[in-house]
Amino acid sequence: MSDLPPVHDGVHATVEAYAAAVRTADPEAVRAVFRPDAHMWGYLGPRFVSAPIEAFCEVVAADTAAHEWAASYTHTVRSVEVSGEVAVAVLDEYGYQGHDFTNHFSLVREDGRWRIAGKTFFRHDPR
Numbered sequence: 001m002s003d004l005p006p007v008h009d010g011v012h013a014t015v016e017a018y019a020a021a022v023r024t025a026d027p028e029a030v031r032a033v034f035r036p037d038a039h040m041w042g043y044l045g046p047r048f049v050s051a052p053i054e055a056f057c058e059v060v061a062a063d064t065a066a067h068e069w070a071a072s073y074t075h076t077v078r079s080v081e082v083s084g085e086v087a088v089a090v091l092d093e094y095g096y097q098g099h100d101f102t103n104h105f106s107l108v109r110e111d112g113r114w115r116i117a118g119k120t121f122f123r124h125d126p127r
Helices: 006-023 027-033 053-062 066-072
Strands: 034-044 047-052 074-083 086-096 099-110 113-124
Touching: 006 027, 006 074, 006 086, 006 099, 006 113, 027 034, 027 053, 034 053, 047 053, 053 113, 066 086
Parallel strands: 034 113
Antiparallel strands: 034 047, 074 086, 086 099, 099 113
């Protein structure tokens, strides 16, 4: 059991479910942690990306090399902050498809269930 307050546990569990879904390249599990109207913004190297979350689900579904990187994939939920029925969480990923990412998630609780409403991310490319 975590030392987090119970409401933080729900947010933390949603972020952990996201990490498990990408590790197993499971687009349905990814869809399950996001609101259907979720959007993502961020940087893949110098390229700015803005797309509905379904575009990310398509990337996950097309990942035929997960068996090559998943064993070395790790992640850390760096922070969780809850304000009533909304929350923010930061997830650091190491080795996702061969890259390191920092993800900032905005979450909302609707009908008692936490889901990610927005993903803002940055890929850390070698310098």
